Amino acid sequence: xxxxxxxxxxxxxxxxxxxxxxxxxxxxxxxxxxxxxxxxxxxxxxxxxxx
Amino acid sequence: xxxxxxxxxxxxxxxxxxxxxxxxxxxxxxxxxxxxxxxxxxxxxxxxxxxxxxxxxxxxxxxxxxxxxxxxxxxxxxxxxxxxxxxxxxxxxxxxxxxxxxxxxxxxxxxxxxxxxxxxxxxxxxxxxxxxxxxxxxxxxxxxxxxxxxxxxxxxxxxxxxxxxxxxxxxxxxxxxxxxxxxxxxxxxxxxxxxxxxxxxxxxxxxxxxxxxxxxxxxxxxxxxxxxxxxxxxxxxxxxxxxxxxxxxxxxxxxxxxxxxxxxxx
Amino acid sequence: xxxxxxxxxxxxxxxxxxxxxxxxxxxxxxxxxxxxxxxxxxxxxxxxxxxxxxxxxxxxxxxxxxxxxxxxxxxxxxxxxxxxxxxxxxxxxxxxxxxxxxxxxxxxxxxxxxxxxxxxxxxxxxxxxxxxxxxxxxxxxxxxxxxxxxxxx
Numbered sequence: 084x085x086x087x088x089x090x091x092x093x094x095x096x097x098x099x100x101x102x103x104x105x106x107x108x109x110x111x112x113x114x115x116x117x118x119x120x121x122x123x124x125x126x127x128x129x130x131x132x133x134x
Numbered sequence: 135x136x137x138x139x140x141x142x143x144x145x146x147x148x149x150x151x152x153x154x155x156x157x158x159x160x161x162x163x164x165x166x167x168x169x170x171x172x173x174x175x176x177x178x179x180x181x182x183x184x185x186x187x188x189x190x191x192x193x194x195x196x197x198x199x200x201x202x203x204x205x206x207x208x209x210x211x212x213x214x215x216x217x218x219x220x221x222x223x224x225x226x227x228x229x230x231x232x233x234x235x236x237x238x239x240x241x242x243x244x245x246x247x248x249x250x251x252x253x254x255x256x257x258x259x260x261x262x263x264x265x266x267x268x269x270x271x272x273x274x275x276x277x278x279x280x281x282x283x284x285x286x287x288x289x290x291x292x293x294x295x296x297x298x299x300x301x302x303x304x305x306x307x308x309x310x311x312x313x314x315x316x317x318x319x320x321x322x323x324x325x326x327x328x329x330x331x332x333x334x335x336x337x338x339x340x341x342x343x344x345x346x347x348x349x350x351x352x353x354x355x356x357x358x359x360x361x362x363x364x365x366x367x368x369x370x371x372x373x374x375x376x377x378x379x380x381x382x383x384x385x386x387x388x389x390x391x392x393x394x395x396x397x398x399x400x
Numbered sequence: 401x402x403x404x405x406x407x408x409x410x411x412x413x414x415x416x417x418x419x420x421x422x423x424x425x426x427x428x429x430x431x432x433x434x435x436x437x438x439x440x441x442x443x444x445x446x447x448x449x450x451x452x453x454x455x456x457x458x459x460x461x462x463x464x465x466x467x468x469x470x471x472x473x474x475x476x477x478x479x480x481x482x483x484x485x486x487x488x489x490x491x492x493x494x495x496x497x498x499x500x501x502x503x504x505x506x507x508x509x510x511x512x513x514x515x516x517x518x519x520x521x522x523x524x525x526x527x528x529x530x531x532x533x534x535x536x537x538x539x540x541x542x543x544x545x546x547x548x549x550x551x552x553x
Contacts, residue, residue, distance in 0.1 A: 085174065085189040086255045093194045093251040094168075097201070097244045098161070101353060104240050108360045112145030115367035121140045123370040126226075126363060175536060179493040182454055186494050188532065257529045258487030263419055264426025264447070273413050280409030287405045321428040321449070324497065326534035335536040 145363040150356065157356050160349035167342040168196040175339075194252040196342050200350035202245045202271075206309055208238030208354060209278065213306035216299035225369055228295040231302060232285060233361040237354060239278045246275060257324055266315040267325045274312055277305035291372070428497050432476035438502055438521065447499045448523060449473060449531060451549065452480075454492040455514030468507045470516050471498070472549040477517035479507045482525045489530050500525030 084090070116124065146154075175192035176185050188195075215231035218224075249268070250260050262268055281301045288294035311318075316325045329335050335343065420426070428449040429437065450473035457468040466483045469492070482498065490496060500523050507513075507522045 086191040089191060089251050089255050090169075090193055093248045094165075094197060096251070097197055097248055100240065100244060101357075105357060105360070108357065108364055109145070112360060112364045112367065113143050115364060115371050116142045116144055119141060119367050119370045121142055123373075124142065124367065126366050177537075182491070182493045184491055184493065186489075186491065188489075192536070255488055256532060258489070259529050262529065266420070269416055269420040273416055276409055276412050276416070280405065283405045283409065321430075322426060324529055324531050326532060329534040329536060334534055339536050 145360055145367065150359050153352065153356050153359070157349070157352040160345075160352050164196065164342070164345050164349045167338070167345055168193050172196075172338050172342045188256050191252055191255045192339075194248055196346040197350075198245065198248040198252055199343065200346040201241050201248060203347065204350050204354045205238055205241040205245055205274075206313070207351075208234045208241055208358070209274070209302075209306055209309060211358075212238060212278075212302050216302040219295055219299045220303075225366075228299070229362055229365040229369060231295075231299060233358055233365050235278055235281050235285075235298070235302060237357045237361055239275065239282060240357075241354070242271070242275045242278065246271060253324075262324055264322060265324050266319045266322045267312060268323075270308055270312040270315050274305065274308045277301070277308065281305060291369075430474040430476070431471055431478050432474040434502075434523075435476050435478060435519075441502060443501050443503075445499060445501050447497055448478070448525075449495060449497045450478070451495045452490070452492050453477075453513075453515055455512065456492065457509045457512050459508055461508070468509055468513070470513055471496075471523070475549055477515070477549075479510065479513070479517045479519075479522040480525060481507050481522055482528055484526050484528075487528050487530045489532075490528060495531045495533070497529045497531050498523065498525035499527035 172193070174190045175187040176189055177187050178184070179186045212231050212234035215227045215234060218227035219231060246268075249271075253262075254260050281298055284301060285294050285298045288297060316323050316327050320327070330343075426447065428447045431448060431450045434441070434446065434448045448471065450471035453470045453472055455469065459466050459468055461481055461483050464483050465485065466481050467486050467490075468479070468481050471478050471480050473495075480498065481503075482500075487496065502521055503524045504521060506518060506520065507516070510516050510518060
């Protein structure tokens with residue numbers, strides 16, 4: 084395969100950044116969810132799912 | 135008003151977990167198609183008979199192009215939500231605008247990085263200052279980075295929302311310029327004209343690109359959903375904190391009044 | 401603080417726009433335009449876009465490796481001495497954008513080129529980028545065709 088280094092760098096950086104960003108969102112969400120009462124957590128559930 | 139102090143420890147829901155699983159499966163499938171099942175971009179030149187094309191570097195485009203398209207989607211969503219905020223002044227619109235701007239800026243940054251990495255072997259350059267599409271995309275990235283910085287720097291939430299909405303509506307005007315730049319200034323860009331618009335792509339190459347759109351669309355949806363929930367919780371947390379502080383202060387004052395009254399009576 | 405942030409971002413954007421729009425060398429000329437504007441361009445640097453014809457010569461110029469070829473676009477031809485390493489995907493039939501200036505005199509080894517312009521001038525360039533097309537089909541419908549030597553935009 085030609086240009087393998089570029090392929091690994093491009094895909095690796097993109098997927099790595101997306102994964103790190105997703106993890107940071109999940110972490111921030113967990114911290115906040117512990118502090119906010121369930122009654123104030125609108126928009127956090129799927130339709131038909133209890134808060 | 136009494137409020138239950140029961141809390142949870144996640145922003146995930148049944149729907150978002152399902153979306154997450156589908157997205158991860160989609161990413162694995164995309165990697166399989168992009169790296170193993172599609173052929174490199176190699177063809178014979180009709181006159182010279184030599185092999186030309188992007189060779190395996192084309193595999194970066196299955197990621198780069200969908201990232202670019204969903205950058206547009208995120209920023210348009212941010213602008214629509216910003217307009218909605220300016221009209222309705224509701225927290226939902228502001229939270230959505232902020233979430234879309236942040237996710238869109240991450241996508242936009244990755245568009246610039248993956249494009250640069252692709253450009254080195256294919257164009258022979260990491261970056262071309264004269265390329266109008268690169269420049270207009272860089273300006274777009276800078277404007278939305280400015281949006282995020284402005285949101286963080288403004289303490290008053292209502293002023294932050296209002297200023298952010300105005301900046302987003304100005305910044306999004308760059309989007310049609312980015313998109314049409316290869317047509318308007320074709321002698322100032324290395325970028326080719328639209329491949330999909332002229333249908334100059336076929337078979338598995340086309341399928342894998344479409345799969346890239348689907349999967350990156352799922353990634354955007356998952357990130358937006360969770361980032362929106364984080365934004366909503368941040369707002370509620372701040373509001374809850376203020377409400378608690380006010381309640382405690384009131385309680386202190388009431389206690390003080392009682393003490394004073396008791397003292398006076400004694 | 402918000403004013404400072406706004407000023408910094410605006411300054412960055414203005415800097416990018418000035419860098420992009422203020423540099424006339426960044427516009428690509430087709431070969432016919434570059435030939436037509438030769439007197440106006442003088443010895444100033446500019447960019448030219450075109451397709452290299454078959455018949456590349458590797459040589460040394462001023463102690464540096466160079467490649468000599470003929471560039472064509474919009475039905476016009478120019479001989480080129482490109483100093484330095486060419487692009488990885490550089491080859492006849494693949495459009496390139498070159499940056500450099502006009503020089504009087506023929507290119508070295510001109511007799512070895514298949515179809516030189518041989519007009520007493522050549523382009524001395526030192527920056528080469530490849531301008532690929534938007535076609536990803538495997539066989540039919542390829543745009544690149546050296547014989548036609550049409551516009552490369």
